[in-house]
Amino acid sequence: MIIDLKQPIFSKIGEVADNLGLECYVVGGYVRDLLLKRPSKDIDVVVVGSGIMMAEEFAKSIGKGAHLSVFKTYGTAQVKFRDSEVEFVGARKESYQKESRNPIVENGTLEDDQLRRDFTINAMAICLNKARFGELVDPFGGVRHLELKMIKTPCNSDVTFSDDPLRMMRAIRFATQLGFFLEESTFEAIYANRERIKIITKERIIVELNKIMESERPSVGFVLLDKSGLLPLILPELERLKGIEKRHGKGHKDNFLHTLKVLDNVAEKSDDLWLRWAALLHDIGKPATKQWDEQAGWTFKNHNFIGYKMIPSIFRNMKLPLGEPLKFVQKMVLLHMRPIVLSEEEITDSAVRRLLFDAGDDIDSLMILCEADITSGNQEKVDMFLANFQKVRQKLDEVEQKDRIRNFQPPIKGEEIMRLFDLPPGRVVGELKMQLKDAILDGVIPNEYESAFQLLLKLAKEQGLAPKC
């Protein structure tokens, strides 16, 4: 098969290789994405010979704009110019040691190089030399497997995964991203080698997990992680959500399946990775709070608060970022039931104001999460909840327009209270501020300076304080 390589860069690379008398191919993810008509970014080039020498010559041929970086230890080199990034590597044979991901590398043929790659769909090469320009070299049926939507290793799957256990995560990530399935023996080998994931750093695992999270239907990846036995090894807290317990014929939801549904629901509405993480973790406190009550049945009291408390250690263990993303996910998990609880009662202005005050700028994300959390096998029930939820949204809009509570700034600041009554910072000032805030949120006074000032004078007088200026 001849592939139409449109970018002029490829013939340029081929020319340089011809001058050096070397065989040279574009390989891996670039070829896969080209055939799938997906946007492809970085270009990987395999040279049968020295990748570094080839990169040096290629950079020279471009001249000024090219930036060359050589990584001697890995035998690779990168050339950056304009918005292209080309990685050159010599074709190699690799074998791995048991306790490490670091391979023993020897020079090899193109086929040796293709055989050591992770999946058949990632092991195709296109020749760049002039005489065979565009010729696809596909010894393991990559094109066929793209058509079948199948992820399969080019050689014995046990060898592929045992050599580099990160590939087990990659298999599941590609299946999720591309909507492919895992060929049977490939899947079985993941199960058999699952414990080897322990030699992979958390940082590398999270890169793959985040790509699963960013896919159109992230649940696909989590179901595969579960079935392959990897889930308890990488995110045991999620594994604990699995299962249904019954007493006197009363069961609760399978919180794992519910969580995956919520995650997909959120993914339909938002690309925000951290909101998706919040969806994944929103019920993480349920196993710890589960109780049987003779009257109420199964309860998960305060699971949002317990979940909120669990999240920092989950983030630390997974090497997820501890700054703003952590705070955001915690906030979402803590508040995730507030809007729905509102929809079950008469929706008062003051409850909506308090919700706006607590959620601040994250109110829209919270509403997406909370709406996504409405899942049930009973469609009538779902429709009823969704209709009630619409009322909360409407009320939010009304209150928002009227009172501007989102990013609430008290109309009178603490410093002004201290100046006015000649008070030092402390409890009295804090209490006055709090009473003003509550009065605004409860709708006792409007959110404006003059009303707040009058109320402040009244509250201060009750405490025996008089203005000094």
Ligand code: CTP
């Ligand atoms: N590869 C591999 N084993 C790995 C990582 C990569 O065999 N653990 C090979 C595959 O042939 C892959 C190529 O190296 O196609 C490039 O890897 P990388 O850039 O990480 O991934 P891509 O396949 O390009 O996919 P993506 O950009 O979506 O990560």
